[in-house]
Amino acid sequence: MRRDYDVAVIGGGLLGSAIAWGLGRLDARVCVLDEGDIARRASRANFALVWVQGKGLGFPAYADWTVEGAGRWPELAEALRYQTGLDLCYERPGGFHMALSEREMEARAAVASRMAAQGAAAGIELLGRDELRRLMPQIGPDVVGASYCPMDGHVNSLRTFRAFHEGMRGLGVDYRAEAPVEAIEARPGGGFELRTPAGEMGAARVVLAAGNANERLARQVGLHAPMLPTRGQIIVTERTGRFLDHLVMTIRQTDEGSIMIGDSKEEVLEDAETTLRVGAVIADRARRIFPALARLNVVRTWSGIRVMTRDGFPIYDESTSHPGAFVACCHSGVTLAAQHAFVLAPMILAGRLDARAAPFSARRFADAPATLAA
Template structure:
């Protein structure tokens, strides 16, 4: 092997949750896999997320997204067991079901309508609508401001930092090579080969996966793909460790395996600003206290902002290039929920297997035909 060229069967650009889930699936399947990761100067969606493995409510206007999400949630126990075996890291998967809290009768009715739409489209789609009394029987510490909730047994959560560590360790245990601090300058395409040119040298492979998050638009253009993703900021608050009080994840509040409480779920269009703002954090804190009043006296220890990777309609983009076969783009904003699908369903497709049926809905070409602005979140 020459000093500046490294050859592999497949190169994955991006070492976050999306890229590493794909890389782990590829390496686990026996592919000679090279991961090129920008490093800590990249916008790290993977280090700022909420850790939910969430199904309910997703894809009410695109059933294929709901099917794809659910296919991943049902495969998550397989992924968690494989990661534990390959890395020794327990990602703390728990899937007891989850609650989406509603603070008005109107919210509750809208929630019921959304989930009934999904149930009508998909058939087997379990959920319950709970009024305040039903909810208090399940979650005794719930506050009086919550008028009810939806509950789905399909939902759960993990420790997202342990997940990222487990994916890195497991992929490398299966033979994947990780290069960090690599800035991709360009991709040169030739029949049957892609050359990734970087300041650290060139790397070649017959297959390439673009999983670079907010770096994907520019990379995709070089291989004949369309990936118009943009940043959307979310802010998160973390409390001190408190005694266990919440055995279920909820859409805005969850207690981690380490005892801290995580509060979040803001959505802000602020460009590439991944900072925090007092007004948004205050709103997140107020909603958390309204949901569980005991949090009023709990100290907050950390806050951060992170940038989601959102397409114009909020749904993923999965596509192989027609102009340059062997080049794939993989981008989404639900890197935790979809990790199992990425490792166990996308990786075989990338190596030449059949395309999962749901993927037809997620071509980047959909944005060339008409403008779509409704977010899937």
């Protein structure tokens, strides 16, 4: 039986499910069209950080958006726990970005200075080796110092993903797996027809939240989503006793006791394989930061293709040629989950992005079409 919806969200990853859950809380009739389990989503391969430090360097609106999103994570975690019973294991111990040379420490100082100069709300503190050792005596001799931000945190990202899916279904959102959108057509009287292998359906509004596939889909509705995906690789160790009370940007201990290590960025568009060459570099740097890690066995590795826009900053936009069509692209799906659920979703249901989203328009790109909302 054919159904029409208030909003169709294309993509059921962390971004799409956060938006759909937010729309469901507003009593909207929502459908999520997704590839399902075959999707190679970043939601299953990310590092699970709620990270503020350094975000928005050169883009003050993004820095503010990130701070607001991280600040609302306790509210999000509690709302999902109350609805689904799932503990997302959100913690905010503050985060350290380690420096293994004086040159790296100078780079951290430059970031802190530039963020302060642009008025970033999240302060970054610089710690020398002696001060850092008092906090983390397990650091290795190669560690020169670190930068620190008290707003940085982390979560159980797989449980977060599960909670959004259980939560949106509990709110009546119609989730359709194995239904990737092949075509979007505007209806003469307003709204959209969406064609999938599972059939066609209609919606008054459509949200493109399909990761790197947004670049292809955006052209169909007068939107622009220039993407430049990269590959990241992660190493996971066996479980161990409590080792890290603090959060490091590239090393974190999960709530289950394993150590996650990730410190790579490769310009690989499709291949999600892991490589020994990159894995060896990641492991060596982690061992230099915390020598005790060398005693742990590696139990698995994986890689994922990051959803990355051409300039690395989020895109939130709406179309003038196809009213009711929106696009959302971002790399920081975990950090910004609360913003997408509590702030972006109401804008979409209202049919208009407000001033808070304006800085993230793809109009900032030189090749942007004239069909983007002013």
